[in-house]
Structures are given as C-alpha cells and as structure tokens.
Amino acid sequence: MSRISDTRERTRSAAAELVGNGRLAHEITVDLIYAEIKQGSRTTINDELKQWKDEQAKAHAMNATLPPIVADAFTRIWATAVEHGEMAFSQQREEIEQQLRLATEASQAEQQHLNTLSNKVNEISAQLQAERHVVELERQQKELLAQEKEHLRVELADVRNNLTLQLEQQTAKAEDRISELQLAMQKQEQSFAQQIEQATERLESVQKHVMLQVDEARLAHKRAEQESTGHQQQALKLSKQVQQMQIQASLLEQQITSLTTALTNTETTLSIASTDRTTLTQQLASMQAVQNVNAELLEAWQNRALKAEQQLSDNVRPKRLQGRRRLLASDKNS
Numbered sequence: 090m091s092r093i094s095d096t097r098e099r100t101r102s103a104a105a106e107l108v109g110n111g112r113l114a115h116e117i118t119v120d121l122i123y124a125e126i127k128q129g130s131r132t133t134i135n136d137e138l139k140q141w142k143d144e145q146a147k148a149h150a151m152n153a154t155l156p157p158i159v160a161d162a163f164t165r166i167w168a169t170a171v172e173h174g175e176m177a178f179s180q181q182r183e184e185i186e187q188q189l190r191l192a193t194e195a196s197q198a199e200q201q202h203l204n205t206l207s208n209k210v211n212e213i214s215a216q217l218q219a220e221r222h223v224v225e226l227e228r229q230q231k232e233l234l235a236q237e238k239e240h241l242r243v244e245l246a247d248v249r250n251n252l253t254l255q256l257e258q259q260t261a262k263a264e265d266r267i268s269e270l271q272l273a274m275q276k277q278e279q280s281f282a283q284q285i286e287q288a289t290e291r292l293e294s295v296q297k298h299v300m301l302q303v304d305e306a307r308l309a310h311k312r313a314e315q316e317s318t319g320h321q322q323q324a325l326k327l328s329k330q331v332q333q334m335q336i337q338a339s340l341l342e343q344q345i346t347s348l349t350t351a352l353t354n355t356e357t358t359l360s361i362a363s364t365d366r367t368t369l370t371q372q373l374a375s376m377q378a379v380q381n382v383n384a385e386l387l388e389a390w391q392n393r394a395l396k397a398e399q400q401l402s403d404n405v406r407p408k409r410l411q412g413r414r415r416l417l418a419s420d421k422n423s
Contacts (some may be wrong), residue, residue: 096129100137115146234401241394245387252383256376263373270365277358284351291348298341300335 104117105124126134260305309330 096126097137098131099126099128100134101141104138104141107144114142115144151193230401234398238394238398241390247392248383248390249387252387253379256380256383260377261375263369267366267369268372270369274366302337321353346356 100122103122104114106125107117107121109115117138119131122134122138123129123131189215
C-alpha cells in the first residue's frame with residue numbers, strides 16, 4: 090500500500106518537474122514518468138498521470154478565463170490548497186496505513202488465536218478419539234472377557250458333567266463289580282461250607298468206621314489169642330483181615346489227607362476273595378479321591394475366572410480416570 094502511494098506521489102513530482110523543464114502537460118507519457126521514477130506498475134502511473142493531466146487542464150482552463158492577477162492568485166491558492174491537500178492526504182494516508190497495519194496485526198493475532206484454538210480443538214478431538222478408542226478397547230475386552238468367562242463356564246460345566254458322569258459310571262461299575270464279587274463270595278462260601286460239611290461228615294463217618302473196624306479187629310485179635318491154640322487157621326484168617334483193615338486204614342488216612350488239602354485250598358480261595366474285596370474297596374476310595382481332585386480343579390477354574398474378571402476391572406478403571414484427567418487438564422489450559 091505504501092509502495093503504491095509513493096509511486097503516485099513520485100508520478101506527480103516527475104510530471105511537474107518535466108513541465109518545469111519545458112515540456113507540455115499533454116506531451117508527458119507513461120514511459121517518460123517510468124524512466125524518471127523507475128518503480129511501480131504502468132497501470133498505476135497511467136491512472137495517476139491521467140488524473141494529474143485533468144487537474145492541469147482544468148487549471149489552465151480556469152486561468153484562461155480569469156484576469157492575470159486573479160489567475161496568479163488563484164494559482165498560488167490552488168498550489169497552496171494542493172500542498173495542504175497532499176499533506177492532509179499524506180497524513181490521512183499514514184493514519185489509514187497505521188490503521189491497516191494495526192488491523193493486519195490484529196488479524197494476524199486473531200489468526201494465531203484461531204490457529205491456537207484450532208490446534209486445541211484438534212488436540213481435544215484427538216483426545217476424544219483416543220478416549221473413544223480406549224472405550225472401544227474396553228468394550229471389546231469386556232466382550233472378550235465375557236466370552237471367555239462364558240466359554241470357561243461352559244467348559245467347566247462340561248468338565249463337571251463329564252466327571253460326574255464318569256464318576257457315576259465308575260461307581261456303578263464298582264458297585265456292580267462289588268455285588269458280583271459279593272455274590273460270588275457268597276456262592277463260594279456256601280460251596281466251601283457245603284464241601285467242608287460234606288468232608289467233615291465223610292471224615293467223621295470214616296473215623297467212626299475205622300474205629301469200629303479197629304475195635305472189631307481188637308476184639309477179634311483178643312478172641313484169636315484166646316482161641317489161638319485151637320484155632321490157628323482162624324488166627325491166620327484174622328491176621329489177613331487185620332492186614333486188610335490196616336490197608337483200608339491207610340486208604341482212609343490218604344482220604345483224610347486229601348480232604349485236609351481241599352480244606353486248605355478252600356481257605357486259600359477265601360483269603361484271595363477277601364483280598365479282592367479289599368482291592369475293590371481301595372479302588373472305590375481312589376475313585377472318591379479322584380472326585381475330590383476334580384472338585385478342587387473345578388474350584389480352581391472358577392477362581393481363575395473371577396481373578397481374570399477382577400484384573401480386567403482393575404485395568405479398565407485407571408485408564409478411564411487417566412483419560413478424564415487429561416480431558417479436564419486440557420479444558421483448564423484452554
């Protein structure tokens with residue numbers, strides 16, 4: 090703005106100087122002025138030169154209609170008025186330029202303030218976006234935790250159901266096996282009791298028969314000794330009968346030994362059956378221990394799910410508080 094005003098003033102000064110040097114006003118061109126001042130645009134010089142020529146034409150026309158004394162006075166007054174007008178115009182121009190500078194500075198300051206506000210708005214938007222992102226992450230984490238919790242709950246329920254079913258099946262099998270073994274033991278005990286009773290009866294019968302035969306042999310031997318003198322043949326016969334009885338007694342002893350062995354085997358079988366019953370009792374106790382371990386595992390899974398949920402809650406709450414504190418701090422600074 091100051092450059093254009095300076096160009097206009099120098100255009101008028103150069104034109105007046107050229108007129109003072111003997112050139113006519115209508116002969117002055119833009120090229121002559123530009124050659125003198127060497128600045129500004131030709132359009133500005135042309136506009137100012139045209140205005141100056143109009144003023145000079147009006148002044149010459151007025152001088153031609155007035156007497157010389159009046160014309161000279163008017164010319165001096167006009168020159169003085171033009172000088173004062175130029176001074177007033179220059180002062181007004183400086184004031185306008187000052188106002189323009191102030192307005193420009195105010196505009197720049199306002200633009201800086203707007204830029205600052207825009208930056209703050211961008212920061213707040215970024216913080217809000219980050220907060221939204223954090224909230225979205227928290228929501229996704231909650232959903233994932235809920236899904237994991239539901240998955241764990243379903244898995245725990247499946248594990249519990251499977252363990253319960255396996256335990257029931259194993260318990261049912263154990264009870265069936267115990268019932269079968271008890272029934273088999275009862276049958277074996279009954280069979281062994283019957284065999285022992287039969288063996289005992291047979292043993293008693295054999296013992297009675299042997300005792301009777303021994304008694305008879307003794308009686309016969311006594312009678313034979315008494316009648317030995319007259320009955321030698323009968324003694325020999327009795328001697329043979331005694332030998333036969335001894336053979337039968339030996340056979341009876343062998344039968345008794347066999348029955349004793351059978352009784353021992355029966356007792357051994359009963360001992361094995363008792364051992365099997367003890368083993369089944371231990372297996373049932375082991376199953377009960379497995380059930381207790383499964384219950385502890387189930388409780389551990391539940392505690393793990395509760396800890397994961399508590400940890401997520403503890404991680405989410407500080408992030409929210411931190412985001413809100415940042416937002417409040419930015420509001421106070423703005």
